[in-house]
Amino acid sequence: MLARIRNEWECRRIAKLVWDLPKGQLTGTDAQRVKSHVAACHGCREELRFAERAALAAEALGTRTPPSARGWEEIRGALDSAHPRTDSGRTRLGWALSAAAACTLAIALWPRGERSPAARPLEQERMAILAPVRSSGRETPPNIVAGQTVKRAVRSNSGDGSHGSHGQEHPPLRVARTGRLRGEAPAAPRRKTDESMTVRPPVVLISRSSELSAAVDEPSTLVAGTPPDAISSDGIVLVAGSAPAAEALSDPSVSVETSFSYEAGP
Amino acid sequence: MGDRRKDGVNAVARKMSSLGVHEDRLEARCRAGDLEAFEEVYTRWERPILRYAYGMLNCADDADDVKQETFLKAFRCIHSFDSRCAIHTWLFRICANLCKDRLKQRGRRPQVSLEQVSSAAIPPGPDTDPLRRILADAEHDLVLRALQDLPTGHRELLLLREVQGMSYDEIKDVFGCSLASVKLRLFRARQQWRRRYHQLNGEGEA
Numbered sequence: 001m002l003a004r005i006r007n008e009w010e011c012r013r014i015a016k017l018v019w020d021l022p023k024g025q026l027t028g029t030d031a032q033r034v035k036s037h038v039a040a041c042h043g044c045r046e047e048l049r050f051a052e053r054a055a056l057a058a059e060a061l062g063t064r065t066p067p068s069a070r071g072w073e074e075i076r077g078a079l080d081s082a083h084p085r086t087d088s089g090r091t092r093l094g095w096a097l098s099a100a101a102a103c104t105l106a107i108a109l110w111p112r113g114e115r116s117p118a119a120r121p122l123e124q125e126r127m128a129i130l131a132p133v134r135s136s137g138r139e140t141p142p143n144i145v146a147g148q149t150v151k152r153a154v155r156s157n158s159g160d161g162s163h164g165s166h167g168q169e170h171p172p173l174r175v176a177r178t179g180r181l182r183g184e185a186p187a188a189p190r191r192k193t194d195e196s197m198t199v200r201p202p203v204v205l206i207s208r209s210s211e212l213s214a215a216v217d218e219p220s221t222l223v224a225g226t227p228p229d230a231i232s233s234d235g236i237v238l239v240a241g242s243a244p245a246a247e248a249l250s251d252p253s254v255s256v257e258t259s260f261s262y263e264a265g266p
Numbered sequence: 267m268g269d270r271r272k273d274g275v276n277a278v279a280r281k282m283s284s285l286g287v288h289e290d291r292l293e294a295r296c297r298a299g300d301l302e303a304f305e306e307v308y309t310r311w312e313r314p315i316l317r318y319a320y321g322m323l324n325c326a327d328d329a330d331d332v333k334q335e336t337f338l339k340a341f342r343c344i345h346s347f348d349s350r351c352a353i354h355t356w357l358f359r360i361c362a363n364l365c366k367d368r369l370k371q372r373g374r375r376p377q378v379s380l381e382q383v384s385s386a387a388i389p390p391g392p393d394t395d396p397l398r399r400i401l402a403d404a405e406h407d408l409v410l411r412a413l414q415d416l417p418t419g420h421r422e423l424l425l426l427r428e429v430q431g432m433s434y435d436e437i438k439d440v441f442g443c444s445l446a447s448v449k450l451r452l453f454r455a456r457q458q459w460r461r462r463y464h465q466l467n468g469e470g471e472a
Contacts, residue, residue, distance in 0.1 A: 016449075019456065023431065050460045056402070057409035058429040065317045066326040070334050072308050076301060078338055 010037060011044055018048045022055040293353050296344050304341050311354050312337070314430055315361050321425040322365040324414055332368060336361040351439040358430075358440045362422055369418060412463035420455035427452055 014037045020026050021034050038045045295303035315336055319329035339360055340347075347356055413421060426432045426440060437448050 016453070019428070047460070050463060051456075053405060053409050053463075054428055054459070057406040057413075060403075060406040061321055061410060061429055062317055065313075065320040065329070068312065068316050068330050068333060070330055072305055072312075075308065075334060075337050075341070076305070079301065079304070079341055 007041075011041060014038070014041070014044050015047055018044060019051045019054075021048065022052045289352065293347070293349060296341070296353070297347065299344075304337075307353060307357075308337055311357055314354075315357055318358065318425050318430060319361055319365055321413070321429055322362075322418070322422060323368060328368055332361060332364045335364055339364070352436070355432075355436050355439040358426065358432075359442070362440060365422070366418060408466055409463055412459055412466055415462050415466075416455065416458055419451070420458055423448070423452050423455050424459060 014034055017026060017030055017034050018038070021031060026034065034044075034048070038048050292303050292306060296307060312333065316329055316333045319332040319336075320326065323329050323332065336357060340357055347353065413424060416424070423437065423441075426437050427434075432440070434445055434448050434452075437452075438445050441448070
C-alpha cells in the first residue's frame with residue numbers, strides 16, 4: 001500500500017520533468033532520475049514518448065509557419081504617419097517642453113477677436129442645427145433631400161444648457177441622407193434656430209466634412225444606439241458620411257424613415 | 267580544470283548580464299519613442315509572435331494580421347509598458363489578447379485544417395528517406411491536430427511552453443497569474459493534449 005502511494009507520488013513528480021527531457025532542459029541528476037523511472041513505469045514511459053512527439057511537432061510547427069508577407073516597413077509607415085519621426089536621442093520630455101513652448105507662444109500671439117470657425121475646437125461643434133441654404137427671405141424652406149447642400153449654424157456647448165448660436169458662416173455640408181430612427185429620436189419640443197425656423201426632431205445624416213470629422217465618433221453606434229453626447233435635444237445628429245456610415249445606413253436592422261421637413265417659425 | 271570551468275561560468279554570467287543590460291536599454295529607448303529600437307524589437311520577436319499567432323489561429327493571413335497589429339499596438343502604447351516584465355512577454359500578452367479577439371470574431375473554434383498545416387509546405391529536412399519523412403509528417407500532423415482541438419486556454423499555454431520554450435515565470439508574466447496556476451494549468455493541458463492525440467490516433471485513452 002505504502003509502496004503504491006510512493007510510486008504514485010514519484011510518477012507525479014516525474015510527469016513534471018518528463019516534458020523537459022526531450023528539450024534537453026534537464027540536468028544530469030534529474031535526467032538520470034527520469035530515465036530510471038520510465039524504464040520501470042509504463043505510464044510515464046508513454047508520457048515521455050508523447051512528450052518526444054510533441055517536441056518534434058512543435059519544431060515542425062515552427063518550420064511550417066509561413067513567412068510573413070508584411071514587414072517592418074509597413075509598421076514604420078503607420079507609426080510615421082501617426083507620429084512624425086523623431087530623432088533617436090529625442091526624449092518625451094523634450095517633446096513635452098517643445099509642445100508647451102509652442103502652446104504658450106500660440107496663446108500669446110492669438111488675436112483676441114472672433115475666432116474663425118475652422119479654429120474652433122471640434123468638441124464644441126458636436127451639436128449642430130441645420131438650416132438649408134436659402135437665397136433670401138424667410139420663406140418656408142424646402143424639404144431637405146439627400147445630396148442637398150446645407151448650411152449649418154453651430155451651437156456652442158456652453159455647459160449652461162443654453163442653445164445660443166454663433167450666427168457665423170460655416171462651410172456648407174452635403175446631406176447624405178435624411179431620416180429618423182423609428183422610436184429612437186427623442187420627443188423634444190420644437191424650438192427656434194437662429195434662422196427663425198422650427199425644426200422637428202429628426203435624425204439627419206450628413207456627409208463628411210473634414211472639419212467635422214471628429215464630431216461623431218462611431219457612425220454605426222450612433223445610428224444604432226444614438227448615444228446622448230452625439231444627438232442634440234432636437235434629435236439632430238451628425239454622422240460623418242464615410243464608408244462605415246454608409247454601411248450603417250445600408251444595415252437592414254436600422255429603421256430609417258426618409259421623411260424630414262423644416263417648418264417656418266412664427 | 268576547476269579554474270577553466272570557473273572562467274566559463276563567469277563568461278556566461280557576463281554575457282547574460284550584458285544581454286540584460288542591452289534589453290533594459292532597448293526598452294528604455296523604445297519608451298522614448300526611438301524607432302530604431304522598435305525595429306530591433308520587431309526583428310527579434312517578429313517570428314516567434316507570428317509562430318504563436320499561427321498556432322493559435324491556424325490561418326496564415328490571420329496570423330500575419332495579428333502579428334502586425336501586435337507590434338503596432340505595442341509601439342503605440344509603449345508608455346503603458348510595465349518594465350517589471352520583459353518586453354517580449356508583454357508582446358505575447360498583447361498577441362494572446364488579439365488572438366482571442368480574432369477567435370471570438372470568428373464565432374467558432376478554429377477548425378482543424380490539415381491543408382493549412384500541410385506537410386507539403388515543409389521544406390525537405392535532413393531526413394532524406396521519403397517514407398520516414400512521410401511517416402514523421404503524418405505524426406506531426408496528428409499531434410498538431412490534437413493541439414488545435416484543445417480549448418483556447420490550454421492551447422495558448424502549450425504554445426508558449428512547448429513551442430516558444432518559455433519559462434514558467436515568463437508564462438506567468440504573459441497571463442498575469444501565479445506560478446502555481448501556470449504549472450497546474452500546464453499539467454492539465456498536457457494531459458488533455460495527450461488524451462486527444464490518442465483519441466485521434468484511434469487508441470482511446472492511454
